[in-house]
Amino acid sequence: MKYFKTIFLSIAFILGQFTAFAAQSDMPSVDNDVMKITFLGTGAPRPSTERYGPSILVEAGDHKILVDAGPGMRERLFEAGGFDAISGVDHVLVTHLHFDHTVSIPSVWLSGWLFGRRVPLKIQGPAGIKDMMENIKRAYQWDVDYRVMVGVPIAGTELEIEEVSNGVIFDEGGLKITSFEVEHMPINVGTGELLGLRGETLGFRIDYKGHSVVFSGDTRSTPASELNEQGKGVDILIHEVQVPSAGATAEANLANVSLTVHSTPAQTGLVFATAKPKMAVYSHIIPPGTTEEDLRRLTAPYYSGPLTVAHDFMEITLSGDEIYIGERVKQSDGKFEQSNVLKK
Secondary structure (H helix, E strand, O other), X not given: OOEEEEOOOOEEEEOOEEEEOHHHOOOOOOOOOOEEEEEEEOOOOOOOOOOOOOEXXXXXXXXXXXXXXXXXXXXXXXXXXXXXXXXXXXXXXXXXXXXXXXXXXXXXXXXXXXXOOOOOEEEEEOOOHHHHHHHHHHHOHHHHHHHHHOOOOOOOOOEEEEEOOOEEEEEEXXXXXXXXXXXXXXXXXXXXXXXOOOOOEEEEEEEEOOEEEEEOOOOOOOOOOOHHHHOOOOOEEEEEEEOOOOOOOHHHHHHHHHHHOOOOHHHHHHHHHHHOOOEEEEEEEEOOOOOHHHHHHHHOOOOOOXXXXXXXXXXXXXXXXXXXXXXXXXXXXXXXXXXXXXXO
């Protein structure tokens, strides 16, 4: 049975490795069986200086994967690991094509290349991701041509784009990624029927050497949700949440329109209670000012298991049979000239 340890301010994160003080000798050593999840952004479309746009970094062995690339992703990634982190990401999972999940994809691609990535950037997402990326490539072709002309190596500008749906979409080196459809397409509020918008929205499950994490993507939760099965018994189930806005102002009414495609704490609590993950986690929090106390109180009548409310720069480490929850220690800005990132 897995158990949990919460460790704050006692972990030094140095050169991508955990170093614990002597009092924390039970912290994991870094090896290829460890999976780390860093919340680069836990917000949503509404601007917030506390919660940047949705983006999560997954590190599993040699794999560095981004799940979505919301506003502020590049700066958070740089804080998390400097130029090595920016150039180290070579795989992006896109849950859907809303701007708050995709607006920083050009930064993943171009910043990663400019500062050291020399392999293609792999992007997997729902129908429509190919058209989006082809348009992004055209938009920045002048930028790429310019930099190549003045001496930046062209290697790393390549994109490998794949539209995916339900099923296993990646299975290499002990890492398996499964995508599944979630319920985030617009509906008729009266009947619940889909309005017919093209495409679909996805959630993802990542399995790595005995560890398992599920990402809900944006979704309204129903008894028929595939999340109930994909999340069953996983180590970590990360789910979005929206708390209804109070009052009857035009702004509150507009904000609440999205409740037809997002999940309240009550709805999410029922998913957690059905799936029974070893740790449930809230992220993509609407509105961003919602407090942890609010979410715990509103969820408690429906789910009483382990629950964590993520914030930007929270880090979850899966090692052996343990789950550690702490903070990603921010790297100093440093200088590119002294980064050694090009000597890999």
